[in-house]
Amino acid sequence: MVTMGDVAARAGVSQATVSFVLGGSSDRLKISAQTRERVLAVARELGYQRNQIARAMVTGKSRIIGVLTAPQASENIINILAGAMETANENEYLLKVLHLSYDSIDDATIARCLEWRLASALIVGLSEEAHARLHEAFRANRIPLAVIDNVPPTEWGVRIRSDDEEGIAQVISHLTALGHRQIAYIGGRPGLLSGWREASFRTALAAAGMVAPPHWIRQSSWGDQRIIEADVQAMFQQSGDTLPTAVVCSADTIAMVVLRVARARGLRLPADLSVTGYSNGSLSGFADPPLTTVDQSFTEMGRVAAAHVIAIAERGDARGNAGDTVDGLDIRIPTRLIERGSTAPPPPG
Amino acid sequence: MVTMGDVAARAGVSQATVSFVLGGSSDRLKISAQTRERVLAVARELGYQRNQIARAMVTGKSRIIGVLTAPQASENIINILAGAMETANENEYLLKVLHLSYDSIDDATIARCLEWRLASALIVGLSEEAHARLHEAFRANRIPLAVIDNVPPTEWGVRIRSDDEEGIAQVISHLTALGHRQIAYIGGRPGLLSGWREASFRTALAAAGMVAPPHWIRQSSWGDQRIIEADVQAMFQQSGDTLPTAVVCSADTIAMVVLRVARARGLRLPADLSVTGYSNGSLSGFADPPLTTVDQSFTEMGRVAAAHVIAIAERGDARGNAGDTVDGLDIRIPTRLIERGSTAPPPPG
DNA sequence: AACGGGGACTGAAACGTATAACTAATACGT
């Protein structure tokens, strides 16, 4: 591999000069235009590629962002990664995948983060337990952190999430505009994401002058179809003669199951029942009928998250310690309602 | 951050000794049990974390595996990543996401690969153009490569794919066992994955003593619903009175559309028509009825791919050049049929 | 008693870059 020394020798200058020309941040030292040109020409000629590892070593900054995530919402994660990578590339940072399991964080994972002198970290969709563990470790080692999730506010790092209150409000206002007054809600397990959406649902409903009976607001599962199916059935059964005319779901997967159960009960969709999803996954377009859902712009979340951790890392000192704490910064990314075929005006009755 | 020098000073030994104790590959030099113990104790006490960057620098091996992929089949990619990470962790390698777009590879991406002195690379699901570009670059720089895809055989690197011939054969034998004799096929765009599956379909069908008329074998789209829908409609229309009793699809998404179109035409599922998907994505379980499909074990592909590139990288010399070429090694990962509700015996007529 | 040999450890030289500190040469105001 060609080194700066090789380039220097060929161009008849010192290695330091090459470093100043190719290093980028050469506002400290002036290099004449002709020397610069010559060095650049030789570098190109020799096919020089700078060595980021040596660079990281001497500056003490690794320019590596660790990504710790879970495979659950794979599509969302990919979009977040794409967004984060975009920003990372612009700043010559690198994304490393370090953890891909919902559950526990083992010591080896923490060790890898420290061994590679992570410049910062991104956490997406981990369990509360895993989350707490990482939070503690990164805080102790002063590694800037961004969490993309609806976790409780943290003392270390930035928190980024989609504006669920707005998203649910968009759904409710869409449904009320269609004429719905009987609206039910089915969400996932409480604690992580669903809790927030359920509260948002109640708020938005109240703001529109409605209330839903308790059996129309249910906490079910995110992904287990049998549980969801049982809950949906229970909701219909307990409703007796006054069925809801619309069901708001906290996930596209849940909405898919609602569609299936409703059809099995002989309801026409969306004429007899409107159903909304949440997340705008690729699934939603393949539902029958295609789901009206809320787009969360995970790409944007990734971009914003990366931008923040990079900014914090850059402010740090030369030995990798973050400068500011940025305690509990909380960023909300706007949502957007995607209207498709699963919502319609309620039946005349 | 604590260095080996700090540990050495505290333990009253030289830095070299610490390196021999903590370095792992210390079969070269004997260290007495008591010295080893003392060094380990001090390292633990001081919270020493070894510096992988300095390590990479001096050994000339980065222990970094670059991942270049596309967001299309996000779920598959996550599973591949999970598998690759498992193997990478075991070998103290690291996974970096370097590219996340189906289309072109820009110079900056190539530069990043070289600047970070990639130990090896994993390519998944890129366009043929992007693929050719990377293939050339990695070959020129002697970076070991694994491609997880049904691309044409390459001269550099390892090729890993699921055994589509076996997968389709499993589907056909499942359908014939149920009694089907009228089987149609709808696949995605030719060239990448679909071409192979279509050929496998013809082969398996012929082996079972059947032939399908031309309008029962169609090349459609992987993801564009309108195109798929039009093709499915066309297939039914051109079939006249003799409809197929089963439709084999080369993707779960395609199968979802077939289900919808068939239902819209008044067919009962699966009583009147059996449908099979391919890939066993999370989608497939949410279909109505749930899809019978073929599991591809992407996790295993990731594991195998990582294992191979690491093995090749390790055989290389100290300056990162790969030792062996491993020309056109072609590995097939077995598939598994997942029987669910979308297949049943054909109607009596 | 001299010598060989091996076990246990140390010294020092890399690896490729960034950068502080220094130097040489030129320009400028008086």
Add this chain to the structure above:
DNA sequence: ACGTATTAGTTATACGTTTCAGTCCCCGTT
């Protein structure tokens, strides 16, 4: 003509490790 700035570079050191080449000492052999 002289001191001072400024420009355009160079020299040398440091970053934290791996690893080669010694060094030292003790033990067994002749």
